[in-house]
Amino acid sequence: MNPGNSIEIMKRCIPFAKMHGCGNDFLIMDNRQEEWEGKELGAIARRLCNRETALGADGCMWVEKSDVADFSMRYFNADGSEGEMCGNGARCIARYAFEKGIAPAAMRFAAKDGLYHSLVEGRWVDVYFPAMDRADFFLNRRYEAMDGARQYHFAVVGVPHTVWFVADTEEMSDEQVSAWGKAIRYDHSIFPDGVNVNFVQIADENKLKIRTYERGVERETLACGSGATASAITSSLLGLVASPVTVLTRGGELRVSFRLENNLVRDIVLGGPTRWVASGYLLPEMWM
Numbered sequence: 001m002n003p004g005n006s007i008e009i010m011k012r013c014i015p016f017a018k019m020h021g022c023g024n025d026f027l028i029m030d031n032r033q034e035e036w037e038g039k040e041l042g043a044i045a046r047r048l049c050n051r052e053t054a055l056g057a058d059g060c061m062w063v064e065k066s067d068v069a070d071f072s073m074r075y076f077n078a079d080g081s082e083g084e085m086c087g088n089g090a091r092c093i094a095r096y097a098f099e100k101g102i103a104p105a106a107m108r109f110a111a112k113d114g115l116y117h118s119l120v121e122g123r124w125v126d127v128y129f130p131a132m133d134r135a136d137f138f139l140n141r142r143y144e145a146m147d148g149a150r151q152y153h154f155a156v157v158g159v160p161h162t163v164w165f166v167a168d169t170e171e172m173s174d175e176q177v178s179a180w181g182k183a184i185r186y187d188h189s190i191f192p193d194g195v196n197v198n199f200v201q202i203a204d205e206n207k208l209k210i211r212t213y214e215r216g217v218e219r220e221t222l223a224c225g226s227g228a229t230a231s232a233i234t235s236s237l238l239g240l241v242a243s244p245v246t247v248l249t250r251g252g253e254l255r256v257s258f259r260l261e262n263n264l265v266r267d268i269v270l271g272g273p274t275r276w277v278a279s280g281y282l283l284p285e286m287w288m
């Protein structure tokens with residue numbers, strides 16, 4: 001291909017959108033026509049997410065056809081690993097699907113781990129998680145660290161999460177979040193699949209402050225939606241907060257609501273703002 005021939009190049013370009021939810025940012029591509037069929041999506045995500053040599057993002061998502069929902073969402077972390085679900089990613093892809101005419105404002109989409117609902121109201125997007133059992137939350141676990149024992153809580157809310165209460169999230173240095181996050185995330189004796197690490201401060205009875213080290217991005221991100229959800233429900237099961245819970249992330253405010261009913265955690269909703277940053281075209285050399 002002659003690089004000077006822009007028409008030839010344009011024919012082979014693929015559109016993308018860049019969006020973020022509270023600073024957790026994503027590249028979104030449409031694969032309903034299967035243009036991406038046969039391509040190594042993990043390797044492509046890894047390349048595109050590089051903030052120095054490509055567009056940069058915490059993850060990449062592809063909208064795919066679904067027989068059971070308005071569309072299906074495939075999510076890949078910045079390191080190329082495929083995640084079952086991503087809360088902020090889901091909020092962004094729902095708005096993308098609505099604005100592109102792929103789904104109505106009240107929609108249903110399939111993630112790797114099951115069906116989700118979403119409601120788009122302008123920039124604000126809610127994602128409805130499937131009900132969970134109280135027993136899905138493993139509370140008050142003991143972790144033997146080199147400098148003594150610590151308590152943590154574990155739950156799979158879309159993806160695996162641990163919750164660690166701290167007195168003040170702002171007092172933690174970036175190095176601490178990263179070093180503790182990494183040590184826990186890679187402790188395969190306890191978390192064979194790896195885990196996301198949420199450091200959580202109870203701000204008041206309806207408010208948490210949170211910092212998250214994300215598996216697959218392998219650093220602290222500005223916000224993690226499923227982490228905020230896991231942390232809010234965990235805090236409520238421990239009697240520390242009540243729904244609705246405002247979760248202050250480094251990149252903005254998320255809202256988590258749910259209902260505790262007998263053994264169930266129902267009507268789990270993660271809401272927050274989204275931003276459409278850019279739309280454009282990927283050049284073929286980004287995936288060839």
Ligand SMILES: N[C@H](CCC[C@H](N)C(=O)O)C(=O)O
Pocket residue numbers: 024077082083084085086087088089159160195196214215216217223224225226227
């Ligand atoms: N940022 C995401 C979580 C991505 C999942 C990923 N870190 C994994 O564990 O595979 C969220 O808003 O829920």
